[in-house]
Amino acid sequence: MTASVATAEARRVRRYHLALLAVAALILLLSLARVIGDAPELTSSGTFSAALLLAVPIALAGLGGLWAERAGIVNIGLEGMMVLGTWFAGWAGYQWGAVAALVAGLLGGALGGLLHAIATVTFGVDHIISGVAINLLGPGITRFLSEVLYAQGTAAAEKGAGITTSPTLSSTAPEVSLPILSDGPDLLGKLESTHWFLLSDVAGMLRGLTHNVNVLVILAVALIPLTYFVLWRTAFGLRLRSCGENPWAAESLGVKVYRTKYVATVVSGAMAGLGGVFLVFVTTKYVEGQTSGRGFIGLAAMIFGNWRPGGLAVGASLFGYADGLQLRSSQAVTGLLLFGALLLLVYTGMQVRSRLAAELPGVRQYTAAAAAALAAVALLWLWLTVDKLPNEFVFITPHVLTLLVLSVASQSLRPPAADGVRYRRGEQH
Structure with missing residues (x-):
């Protein structure tokens, strides 16, 4: 027993070291792409600050999906639960401030989770059908409440509310900077402006992730290891x-x-509602449609992460980074093509090396490496021939990236065995 525990601990340490090496390799490739492609936005503090803001609601929605699906409840109603969170946060926030917005948004999302639990756990409704219904109910309920409470002549309307927007919040969550790195003299900003290879890139990343960070961002990041501890420890x-x-x-x-199952599904809705609260804090008000499908992207990030918090965080960061780049400029997205090509070339080399080391015979063993090499060549060709991408392509970049990542990650996914299965006490399966 002692030997098996020691072996498991050694494996965890090895995975931790490999993760650190992977992060270092990614930073190096980003720096190379920034220098070769003359795309400073790839590693700028502004890009990483935007990526952090865009990744948080996706990660919170993904955490909501993780809690539900680990208990066997498929939750595709995350988008509707986020919508409920945004409306209730906006309604309470303009009247009583940031704390009230946070509590109301959590309760709004939890209400959506409770409806999903009643339908799926108690009445045995198909999980997909229930999730679709909540995605339809969320926007419908919030529009109805807005028409009732924000109609002309009401106190809310006098403060700037309408049927698609709430009044501005009376207060929002504060922003903080990490001591030493981003508090006081802007040393990281000065180092970033030098544009030195690797050093300025690391400085830009650190500054974007530590300078003027919303308190809710810190809470969201802390929820990822907390979820791992609760569910696995x-x-x-x-x-x-x-x-x-x-x-x-x-x-x-x-x-x-x-x-x-009830507890897990209600917590799932509360997590999605918290993602909606964050969106309201960013815009300082509720605006109809402000979730923009982030609940679905959060679900995709959870699947990409193989139903584990660490993988979910990586997926949310990837989607947030792509979304942040497309907001910065089309040149930045062009630089992303070069980064993708370099990443695929490294992957191709690793695949060939592992096949040669294992001495695996046959052409089929090199299929993945060949496909990656062809994709790298295609991306290099696009980078060399396209000076400026059309705005339409830039806008859909995060969604295309979502599909590509899911198509690759789906080869090694392992969902919970009873995910989506109808359960009845006393039945034998």
Whole structure:
């Protein structure tokens, strides 16, 4: 038993070291792409600051999906729950301030999660159908409430509200800077402006991630390791995950499956609602349609992360970074093509090296490497021939990236075994 524990610990340490090496390699490739492609926005503090703001609501929606699906509840209603979170945050925030907005947004999202739990857990409704219904109910309910509470002649209308927007929040969450790195003299900003290879790139990244950071961003980032600890390091988390793998076996061991699924789904809605609160804090008001499909992208980030918090964080960061780049300039997106080509070339080299080391015979073993090499050549050709991308292509870049990443990640996904399965107490499967 001691030897197996030591082996597992060694594997965790090895994965940790490999993750650090991967991050260092990505930073190096980004710096190379920035220098070769003359695209300073690839590693600028502005890009990373925007990426952080754009990644947070995606990560929160993904965390919501993670909580539900680890308990066996497919939750594609994250978008509707985010919409409920935005409306309730805007409604409470203009009257009572930031804290009230936070609490109301959490409760609004949790209400959507409760509806999903009632439909799927209690009444056995198909999880997809229930999720679609919540995605339709969310915008419908919020429009109805806006027409009732923000109509002309009301106190809210006098403060600038309309049927598609709430009054401005009376207060928002404060912003903080990390001591030493971004507080006081702007040393990172000065180093970034030198445009030195690698050093200025690292400075730009650090400045973007640590300078004037919203407190809610810090809370959202802290929720990722907290979720890992609760779900993978506590007895409650073990019971919750057992409900997603085999609820009948969990039932036989005394786990209260219905209650656990309810808790997980309500927490899922609250997480999505918190993502909506963040959007309201960024715009300082509720605006109809401000979620812009981030609930669905959060679901994609969760799937990309293989239903684990660390992978989810990577997926949300990737989508947020692509979205931040397209907001900066089309030249930045062109530089992303070069970065993608360099990344694929490195991947091709790693695949060929691993195949040669394993001495695997046959042409089929090199299919992945060949496909990656062809994709790298295509991206290089686009980078060399396209001076400025059309605005339409720049706008859809995050969505195209979502599809590409999911198509690659889907080869090694392992969802919970009973995810989406209808459960009834006493049944045997």
